[in-house]
Amino acid sequence: MEVPLKKKNYAQKYRKEWESLDEFQTWLKPLPGDDTKAFCSFCKAELLAKLVDLKRHVETKKHKQKMQIISGNQTIKFTAGEKFTNPKSRKAEGMLALYITEHSSVSCIDHLTDLVKLAFPDSKATDDLKMHRTKCTEVIKNVLAPHFVEELIEDIGQQKYRQYSLIIDESTDISTSKQLGIVIRYFSRKLKKVVSSFLSLEPLKTSDAVGIVEALFSCLQKYGLDKNKMVGLGTDNASVMTGINNGVFRILKNDIPNLILNRCTCHSLQLAVSHASEQTLPRNIEFLIRETYNWFSHSAKRKNEYQVIYETINCGESPLKILQVCDTRWLSIEPAVQRILAQWEELTLHFGLVRDRCYTADLLYSMYKDKSNYLYLLFLRSILNDVQIAVKTFESESANPLRLLNVLITLLRSVCNRILLPNVATTDKDFLNIDIDRNLNPVPYMGYLFESESERTSLTSDAVSAIKRRCIEFNVKLAKEIQQRLPTNYTVLELMSRLAPQTILCQGKDNSISELAKELGYNACKIDKILNQWHNICFVQWKNTNDVIKFWLEVDEHRNAAGINVFGELVDLAISALTLPHSNAGIERIFSVMNIVKNKLRNRMAGPLLNAIIFIRNRLKVTDAKCYNYELPQHVIAAIGKNTKYSYKIQPHPTTSSASASASSEVASASVNDDEVIEDITFDNLEL
Structure with missing residues (x-):
């Protein structure tokens, strides 16, 4: 007996033309992601994309009820156009939106608008004032x-x-x-x-x-x-x-x-200090700084007890807050060390009085009584103070970019001169490449505070020598870290320093400005023009020679008898260099x-x-x-x-x-x- 062939199943796909039919045009939509199905926007139902199934759905009771409800509602049409409001009210709305943007959250505008209208009922600016959170957000x-x-x-x-x-x-x-x-x-x-x-x-x-x-x-x-x-x-x-x-x-x-x-540069100095301290200084120094802050940070009772002790010793003066060492703030350890050293005796007395209450207080008291920790912090303060000055200068928006080189040189000198032999570096740039291990001073000077305090302390000479050796290791490691991280910054700053008015107005100049032009990608033709302007700029009498920005603005506005700026390429070079970021x-x-x-x-x-x-x-x-x-x-x-x-x-x-x-x-x-x-x-x- 011959078996009949199975009828092949036919999959109808959705057709866009169905939406134009009168019975479908208000509710029929395609189903995203599946072209074999349709979607009823009234019933929120999925349907097979077949004409017979769609017509059956139109005759269902549920669909007829939805059609009757929706057709009975009136549709309000909004036309995009300009609202004829008082111009003063618009200006007031703009100022309110600016205030919200600069100072507070958008939800505050709900009460602020009503408050302004009630507070100034006689003002014409509040006649048509309509500003709440939705409109304020859109504005x-x-x-x-x-x-x-x-x-x-x-x-x-x-x-x-x-x-x-x-x-x-x-x-x-x-x-x-x-x-x-x-x-x-x-x-x-x-x-x-x-x-x-x-x-x-x-x-x-x-x-x-x-x-x-x-x-x-x-x-x-x-x-x-x-x-x-x-x-x-x-x-x-x-x-x-x-x-x-x-x-x-x-x-x-x-x-x-x-x-x-x-x-x-600020990140580089922060990393240099962190790596140097991790590998050289005792771990209890970090513990001392961190736990001193934690002791007072969450307890008002401890703060009050310490304040009574501090005011008693210092004739009623209030103590400064112990600061936290924060990972997201550059060199936050420096102000924290400053605060602890300034209140060392008071903190020692406080932890001595509460040592019986808590093991942490007893541990901190033993650390404060140990004079070696005090010497370590004295050394840290002296060296971190120089680094902190450099960081604050580089992060300042008002800093003169052409004087940043001097800041970096001063920092390198202060770090290296503590541990190197005198006169071992003939130029400032030698500090970046000098072999520190081979030129160590056998009798380094670690600062007046450290040296004088180490002589007055009751520690043995061997203990002082051990402390001094670890401080020298920290200084050596810090100098090496700076040498490793800052040469590229030094090179860029050195090239930029040639744009200083004091340098550019000298008559006996070399052609070193061409190195900066090459670094910034100028071609040979422009470099030739820059060199000519570089040598001729000193023959013009300039007024603003003390301020870098004002000087180059004056050069930019300079015109000859024909109304041409003969220093145009040199000005463009200077402006490009001044826009380089350093922090x-x-x-x-x-x-x-x-x-x-x-x-x-x-x-x-x-x-x-x-x-x-x-x-x-x-x-x-x-x-x-x-x-x-x-x-x-x-x-x-x-x-x-x-x-x-x-x-x-x-x-x-x-x-x-x-x-x-x-x-x-x-x-x-x-x-x-x-x-x-x-x-x-x-x-x-x-x-x-």
Whole structure:
């Protein structure tokens, strides 16, 4: 008997044409991810993509009831247009949004707006004042942030060649999202100074070098910045940033051959001190500093008991707080050691009185009674004081970049002169290459405080010799660590020092400026012009010879009889060199602001709002403006009253350039289906 063939099953696919039929057009949708099924938006049901099944579904009781309910509701259509509100009210709304951005969370605007209207009932600015958390959020993202982005791009664009440097670092926020922080350093002719301004917090898909470079190039494209105009890259000493084979700098170097890497000097000095102390000093020194802070940090009773003892000994003066050694703050050990040494006798007496209560107090008392620990801390204070001065100078935004070389030389001398033979280094640069082990001084001088206190102490000569030997080992290790970590920084600073007015106005100059021009990637033709201008600049009478920035601004504004700046190439070289970063302090400050803005109560804040708040805060700081005295332009005030500015995807301002419009829309845009954004602006139990 012949077996009949089994009928082949036919799978109908969804057809877009069905949506135009009268019986289907209001509810029929395709099912994402499956082209053999359809979706009823009224019943929230999945259907087979077959015409007969769809027609059967139309006749069901459930579908008819849903159709009847929905068809009975009226649909309100909103038209995007301009709200005819009082211009003074718009300005007041803009100022309130600026205040919220700079000082507090967005949820505060709900009460602040009502409070202002009640407090100033006679003011015309409060007539049409309507600002609450949803509108305030949209104004910050879609009006204020694009304005400040446009302002930054225009400020960078005023440069002839738009040279700039970037400072980058990665961090993790409170929601465990990996972020790449980017700060741009450029010369602002508008502000007449070198500016370090926040650029963006870019989310990282991967934390390796490739992911960081992709996020960096995406940011540069968003802001319309040419990557070939980047002259310097400032990073910390992490291997992912500075790795020889696959680091971020090595990958960027393939696209930007003349890019200069500037390792953060503050990070280098911090690592040098940490490694030297770990391998040479006794471990109980770290225990003493850490546990002294922990003893008082969580107990008000202990603080009060110690305060009574301190005031009794010091005639009513209150004690200073014992500081914590923090891993995220450079050389935080130095102020902690200062505080303990200043209160050594009082702390010894306090722990002697409470030693019977706790084993930790008894252990700390025995350490404070041991004079060897006191000698170790005296030595640490003397040497860390010099390192701390260098760190504070490099992290200062107002520091003269051409005088940083002297700071580094002074530090190298102070560290090496304690342990090396006198006159062993003929030049300052010799300290970077000298063999320390072969040139050790047999009788090193460890500082007046250490030497005088070691003579007065009751310790034996053998004990003092052992302490001194370990201090010498610490000094030797610190000098070697500095030699290993700072030669590249020294080379860049040495080249930059030739741009100082005192050097450039000398008549008997050599051609050493060409080395800096080669380092920055200038071709032979421009180097020849730079050398001619380098030798001719001393024949002009200049007024501002004491300030580096003012001097080069004067040179930039100089014109001859034909209205031509004959020192144009030399000015561009100087501006490019002055924008080189020497510390990661700028990006570390941004991360501090990020942790303040996005905290535990605001942990679901989305990226666009976080970027907008940090960007506005930073630009107000850079321009030395406040929320109450910053003058918003008229087109920004007018944009506050437009419905189009309160949507999640906005159109750029007509006067904005293409690069500025792209950056502005990126800062402001957020998908309406983004759960984090929806919760961020609607949930009452979350503080914005």
